[in-house]
Amino acid sequence: MIGCSSDNDGGESAVDDDYTEIPEEVSNNLLNLQIPSNFPAPTYDISQNPPTEKGFELGKKLFYDGKLSSTGVISCGFCHIQEFSFTHHTHITSHGVNGRIGTRNAQPLQNLAFAQDFNWDGAASFLDAQPIIPITAEDEMNESISNVLRKLQEDENYPILFAQAFGTEGVTSERMFKALSQFMIMMVAGNSKFDKWQRGESVTFTTDEEAGRSIFEAKCSSCHAGTLQTDHSFRNNGLPIDPEFNDIGRERVTGSPEDNRKFKVPSLRNIDTTFPYMHDGRFRTLRDVLDFYTNGMVNSPTLDAQFRNADGTIGLEISNTEKEQLIAFLKTLTDNDFLLDQRFSEF
Ligand code: HEC
Ligand code: HEC
Incomplete structure (x- = not known):
């Protein structure tokens, strides 16, 4: 066809x-x-x-x-x-x-x-x-x-x-x-503040944005990687299973239990505008997402190894201040030129 x-x-x-x-x-x-x-x-x-x-x-x-x-x-x-x-x-x-x-x-x-x-x-x-x-x-x-x-x-x-x-x-x-x-x-979508910064154009990050960028590099960019903020892989980031949908994710496509509950690593571009978040839209705000990464993760055989800590706990360690800084950075990923580009709009 x-x-x-x-x-x-x-x-x-x-x-x-x-x-x-x-x-x-x-x-x-x-x-x-x-x-x-x-x-x-x-x-x-x-x-x-x-x-x-x-x-x-x-x-x-x-x-x-x-x-x-x-x-x-x-x-x-x-x-x-x-x-x-x-x-x-x-x-x-x-x-x-x-x-x-x-x-x-x-x-x-x-x-x-x-x-x-x-x-x-x-x-x-x-x-x-x-x-x-x-x-x-x-x-x-x-x-x-x-x-x-x-x-x-x-x-x-x-x-x-x-x-x-x-x-x-x-x-x-x-x-x-x-x-x-x-x-x-x-x-x-490639004209956000982050893009301009990457291209060396004349923008400067605020102190919070810059701090958020470093935290992002250290804790998020292994998966939300590179300019597109995705390494194109499928991973289980530890979301508790929703009994209503019981979505098995990538396993639905490959049939392999190793892919159970794995979902595509999404780009975080324009993330401030795409709420609610995750494959089933369970989180309303970016703060909810970050609280999940620190306190909400559940263990399962396919949980990504990056979320397993040496002391046997799971999840990321991010302080409240760091969460605010991360959110400030994530907002630099919004490309208003794209969101308002007349070429794509219905009317
Ligand atoms: C081990 C890989 C991995 C790491 C590390 C990781 N993420 Fe994710 N992230 C994912 C995956 C996979 C999803 C999609 C999960 C789903 O919807 O089931 C996701 C989803 C998200 C979403 C929701 C996106 C949307 O479109 O709904 C946000 C926001 C997010 N991550 C932010 C972060 C931040 C900020 C960090 C660092 C503090 C981080 N992630 C670290 C793999 C990762
Ligand atoms: C009823 C709501 C709805 C309609 C109508 C709809 N979509 Fe979607 N679209 C979705 C949802 C939900 C997903 C995620 C689907 C999934 O993961 O199973 C999606 C995913 C996509 C993706 C994948 C994006 C990515 O990054 O992987 C593309 C492309 C897309 N839609 C294009 C279209 C096109 C073209 C049409 C019209 C022919 C369309 N959609 C109609 C809800 C819709």
Whole structure:
């Protein structure tokens, strides 16, 4: 279904084929994916699906369109709200069609071109394949891909927009997913105070921010590592199991008991805006998260070794003052340019 068709030539063939409905004057320029100088190379193979003006616009329209759900009202953007770094603000776990409640907290959508696995458990390893999960999940959009395609084919605008984006006629699932990816890979959050500091631009951390940064380096950055603040691994950070959901995390994907209760190490970029926290949204504030790291952890066979102390106790040691300093640092990770970037907003 994905990646097995060859009609992905990004617009260049519009002129020399028979599809005369496409006006030749519709230009479709390549977009420039600007990679901040402090970022690693993208993991997404841009050459396979280079974002273009029309592909991006189509992806954006699809992202904000309830047609992708069975009830016609739940769009991707319903759960992924830009000003909260595309999370479902205030929703502990997200709500889908008919108010059905899922089991996980909506993840931020940012820097997806640099990610390695998607969803809290890494259920998708290719961005183009990820949207199949929300579209077909019963408690999210509860729709079949074939129904979505039928609705798009019957629409008066979509067939034209698909043709403009991909150069020939055809509303296909591959193109739908490619357009969604074109929209999503352009979402680069890389202009926070922290980024500017990393790039040596003229910003200075306050005393508290700087102290928080050192504590972060020492106690958090082994997992929340590097510029993207994730080492892309799956780990158990000691959350008590929630009996209601009994979420086994990565084990759901690999089937291996060694992966029991392991979840993707999330980036902490824009973390001040993405509350509530953790895969099930159990913590309301950053202070709650830090209190958990010092006092709330539970032991289990897969608990990450980094949380086991020499004296047999578990958890991190962080004083109250240090917690305040850590929070001051975490707030330097907010990129307001990204949160307010008109290119991504619905209206
Ligand atoms: C009902 C709410 C809801 C809707 C609608 C929804 N999502 Fe999500 N999204 C989530 C949740 C919850 C997760 C985490 C899922 C998990 O870990 O199982 C998620 C995860 C993701 C991720 C993974 C991010 C990462 O860093 O790993 C991507 C990408 C994504 N969604 C894109 C989309 C797209 C595209 C659509 C529309 C086709 C969509 N979502 C519709 C709630 C939603
Ligand atoms: C051993 C690896 C590891 C270390 C060390 C670690 N974390 Fe985490 N962190 C994780 C994992 C894994 C998750 C996701 C857990 C989940 O949701 O089930 C997480 C989640 C979080 C979240 C919630 C993110 C969100 O999007 O909901 C915050 C905030 C956080 N960590 C902050 C910190 C801070 C601050 C430190 C240092 C004091 C730290 N972490 C140390 C692995 C780690």
